[in-house]
Amino acid sequence: MTTTGKQIFTTLASDGTLTVEVGEVEFSDPVGSQVLVRMEAAPINPSDLALLFGPADLATASYTPGIVVAKMPEPFAKAAVGRHGQRLPVGNEGAGTVIAAGEAPAAQALVGQRVSCVPGNAFSQYAIADAMMCLPLGDISARDGASAFVNPMTSLGFVENAKMEGQKAIVHSAAASNLGQMLLRICEEDGIALVNIVRKAEQADLLRDLGAKHVVNSSDPDFMAQLRAAIAETDAFFGFDPIGGGRMVDSIFTAMEQVAGSRMTDYSRYGSNQPKKMYIYGRLDRGETILSPAYGFGWTLSGWLLTSFLQQAGMETMVRMRQRVLDGLTTTFASHYKREVNFEQMLEKDAVLDYAAMKTGEKYLVTPWA
């Protein structure tokens, strides 16, 4: 027996033409520990956008009902040679109701329950998920449970990672985001100092209203002085940046080095020996990352990926993290959405340009049955 439903697909042709469309799919019956989930809500996260549209030119794309055709610029089209011609499903996470299950008891136990899951094709009316990775939501709505994985586990992962590296303070940019607000709450719970960098006064106010102690506005003329003061106060020489492109990481390293330098009694030609470490975990700005030579050689910049971190952290840590997320899904780990769209609305020009801009606090939720 099979179940048929609609699903979003993205296809990159070898000539750089990107097609995103609503298609029909047949889902086989779940086997073993699999469950079949009728998906009710899925967030459009930046990581989904990277696959859905990547750096394709959305302003000049052609929009017809249920289908978007855009051009992917070089060298991105070439770098993505691995996906050329493949019709790929999209959507890391979402929530829905289990309507069928494989024979494994863990799967059978979920039948009829609402769960959050990480199927990889969450922009779909149905999805096959592994029971082990499903989180039973109980009374929590699909809307509230749709984002139970990416942002909660990422923000919690930052704090776990900081602790693993012996850090007691974190610098975070684009800090007013859903993820940034979660991080603020986790850091408060765990006694980790947090330097929040935002780019608008409203965002600074928002975070201060939520209890943030160190908020720095990159649009202020004295941004660097604010940042130095916050780093000096917190000893934050470690941080996470979701912007990626531009000069944010450079500004942070520069401020860290200035703080460390001001504490040195002897001058060293190589800069301070204060290690400085930043992770880039997103690409809100898909432009180039610019690093100036203003902070010696005592720095490390690395990409950060949730799945790689979880592998490194191990199963025990991951189970502990998931439990903490479940316990705080409507409090510490709550998400907010600007708009709900069905598949057709999701592929309309105004919607695409709006959510692809990845503005702080303007996340979309996909509701495939609306």
Place this chain on the structure above:
Amino acid sequence: MTTTGKQIFTTLASDGTLTVEVGEVEFSDPVGSQVLVRMEAAPINPSDLALLFGPADLATASYTPGIVVAKMPEPFAKAAVGRHGQRLPVGNEGAGTVIAAGEAPAAQALVGQRVSCVPGNAFSQYAIADAMMCLPLGDISARDGASAFVNPMTSLGFVENAKMEGQKAIVHSAAASNLGQMLLRICEEDGIALVNIVRKAEQADLLRDLGAKHVVNSSDPDFMAQLRAAIAETDAFFGFDPIGGGRMVDSIFTAMEQVAGSRMTDYSRYGSNQPKKMYIYGRLDRGETILSPAYGFGWTLSGWLLTSFLQQAGMETMVRMRQRVLDGLTTTFASHYKREVNFEQMLEKDAVLDYAAMKTGEKYLVTPWA
């Protein structure tokens, strides 16, 4: 009793004015394990230039006999606040003859001997050095022994570091340098594959004549294809870059990811899970480092500093490395110089502009008594 001699000093005023001059200094008698070395030869290494002139504007500087006055641009002048007003000696390493020693037997044993040393003020007629860090040169000339520390220990450090991280291959840029040639010989001795990146056909020929198997010319139109082929053949996802500024590291990461991507059977939105690591160990190009978003999140870029590496590696490794350098000082670890200059010649405009350009194979040697 004191010994008086000439020495090079560099001073950065708080207004950004940089003064480099020949001064007179008195040296006290050595005590304990110290020795007093009559310095005969010292190389001008890129790391010395970083302190000597930094990013000061040398084209518009004022040159009078024995003194150079230049302007240091912001933000470098500000970042170097720790050296404002300090009259700093320069010169990491050099060679000379021990003319006096402290009472320690290790120091006394060196009296009358030619040694290489790491005094930090090697651009001086005399220097106080620690006997433990002196390498007795025997029949080797001061010229041949002048560069026994920085380049040999750095190139050897790369191979030690690669082994520590489980790597069997290294990518190296500006590979025709003195250091690059040493690295080539060490890698050959130790069975480590080496991808040499140069920017001129003559440099490629030079390295091939020295036995290099993988040489890639960044000036060739098919540079990226050459680089991909060399990485694919050697499995080099790890490397060292002395250029720092510009797009070299970006090109290397991009080529590494393209090789890794071409080996994947399934497309991943996050790029390959092949870890890619590059170290920047110099700033031949003091411009900004540009990183594009073409290689996912599985990469790490870090500054590399010899002293930090040696600390991390520990005393036993360092002693083993020093012995290997001494054994190969006229073979594996031999250095070559374009020109010898005394202190006055060292501060003449044509000389300054020439050695500050840090061109491959054009290193200067300072001979303070000539």
